[in-house]
Amino acid sequence: MTSPDLALSIDSDRLVQRLDDLARVGAIEGTTGCARLALTDEDCAGRDLVTTWMHDLGLEVVIDGIGNVVATMPHPSGRSPVMTGSHIDTVATGGRYDGNLGVLAGLEVIETVLTAGIELHRPLAVGFFTDEEGSRFQPDMLGSLVYVGGLALEDALLIEDAAGAVVGDELDRIGYRGAAPLPAAAPHAFVELHIEQGPVLEDEDVTIGVVESVQGISWTEVTLTGRSCHAGTTPMRLRRDPGVVAAQIAAYVRELTGEIGGAQVGTVGSLTLTPNLVNVVPSAATLIVDLRNTDEATLQEAERRFREFVAQAAAREGVDVELRSVARFEPVAFDGGVIDLVEQCAGELQHTTRRLPSGAGHDAQMLARVCPTAMIFTKSVGGISHNVDEYTAPEDLAAGANVLLQTMLRLTTTEFDR
């Protein structure tokens, strides 16, 4: 099959209905959002529901040792599947689309293909990965990380949440410690549909985001220590004010994004003065600087300039400075062939498209380590995510799912038997 049927379409109502049904599990009263932190009772109930749907479609469902659940079309070939998937855990006050869309759209793609009776060269598979959000157990993307062999299962099982509960025990408790081996066999290819969680598609009125990469992330905690004193009685020349240096750094981060340009983003979302009193020059200031870029060399250049500025500003004021890297991930580039295919399918379906990087982390970036991978984004209204007000219109959900359908079908063909 080299020219799949563009008229084949997922059932939009059924997709929205499943999103609604899943969102009722752990629903946050008075909102359209939900709370299903990884490996809680609510997560278990969500897993049970989705797994039931997988079984209802006659799929082969396997659960691995970290609780990832993968459902594959029965297929006589034994060929590796074209896989999609995402996660169904949420943050504490999450929306109903983040992750869930990717899983349920995958289910929808498979149901559509099965109903149409199309014979494929290789099977399709859909999975959901454990603890993608990282809200309960760190690191985030835990399940997919273990899936691709980035973290040993035995280490992952020992991770504790803030209350001291352990991953392995929680998997046993909810009945999702499976027997499928890890790392898992690599799929033939992987495509993940996800809401953008940002404002670009809405801002430019583009339907489909063709995700080329995931930004590299650099978080640096800056702790500045000076000399607390009275804001009225201390002449400027006798001050060693860590608050001023913190402000200068935060203002510089914005300048730096302009200097570097391109995909460079920089944010100071967290800044705390001590004691934070109007008439007291602070004794200390702490801020975390978030720098991201899709290009590792450019990200390193941004980090270098940032550190240079911090050292100069601190020295000028006579305050002590301590830098601590609190997160550092290199950028991930997706597969050129899969990216092109997503773009091509979306175009053939008459959707406007735009290539863009992902600013947030996704399971797909883990799968990219073991197979050709890309992602499809749909609009997030207002760029809102990790929030009960997260929203994507049904027509955008359907558009994304149909691009996923066409892309997956194309990836099953012999043309992609590389």
Place this chain on the structure above:
Amino acid sequence: MTSPDLALSIDSDRLVQRLDDLARVGAIEGTTGCARLALTDEDCAGRDLVTTWMHDLGLEVVIDGIGNVVATMPHPSGRSPVMTGSHIDTVATGGRYDGNLGVLAGLEVIETVLTAGIELHRPLAVGFFTDEEGSRFQPDMLGSLVYVGGLALEDALLIEDAAGAVVGDELDRIGYRGAAPLPAAAPHAFVELHIEQGPVLEDEDVTIGVVESVQGISWTEVTLTGRSCHAGTTPMRLRRDPGVVAAQIAAYVRELTGEIGGAQVGTVGSLTLTPNLVNVVPSAATLIVDLRNTDEATLQEAERRFREFVAQAAAREGVDVELRSVARFEPVAFDGGVIDLVEQCAGELQHTTRRLPSGAGHDAQMLARVCPTAMIFTKSVGGISHNVDEYTAPEDLAAGANVLLQTMLRLTTTEFDR
């Protein structure tokens, strides 16, 4: 008496002993500091102790309707007294010198004069004013404000603390609602001895600060409202980040003090981002900008430039801004004759001196409304005040008290009968 005896000296040990005795009232265990918030049981016990000392010296003690206590030497002339004084209330974690020194040094001056049997042209008086700190009831300097007629007694009596306790009730409860009329009759002159609460005298190794003025204070709360979004997924061009603007303002306040120069100080001691999370562009930022100057016109110019910068920075980022004046006091200039006299007396006593403004508020600035007034500062080690670690060495306490003695004696002479 036009040439008082420079050999006359206060009893340094007795002064330190009284400071120790008073500091035991409301002492904070494990520190040398104390807690005597205005009109609490601890404040009452401190008042009782100091009032006892006043009576022991045979002074005429009067308590007015806001609880100010003034002790005057018996004097046949009926002439208005040369007055000194300060306060004995403290902040919640206060030191033992702030305020207390001015009251107990005044008592020491009077005891020294009485013991020496010196006949004066006019009497000396020492007082302590209610709620100078403002830590329990706002505004600060409440007692001295009412004393000089700056606030009607009936209004002052209705002021509530954070727990709803009312000034009038609390005065009744601790037995310090007196009958002396308010506003009080103006003294002939007023001189207050106080610790500097700043680092200048120590930094320059000067013993006596000759206080010419009290800085004007301008506190402006700046509330910035933007659009919260994901720090990874939102391109810089789509941001409306109130945190960046807050940082730019705080950095500018420092620049502004350099531009204006002279006595201009500026501080951002309080700055809060909402929600203050590393990977979230803030939805809001609030900071309070503290500008002070001894010259009203210059302070107004600083305020003007500050407001202009805020408006421009907010507009550039597309964030909404709201400015609220949370405190505004004009500078107070002390009396040239009394300032000169303090400097002269300190010089005759072989002390190094330096003219300087007060960066903090003091009761003397209220008395300056009704009579010739100035202040004397002694060193604050490390500039530390409003803190249990507040410290001034005994020799500096004695130096300040002796300058107060000589200045008050000189002010009682016919030379100052203007």
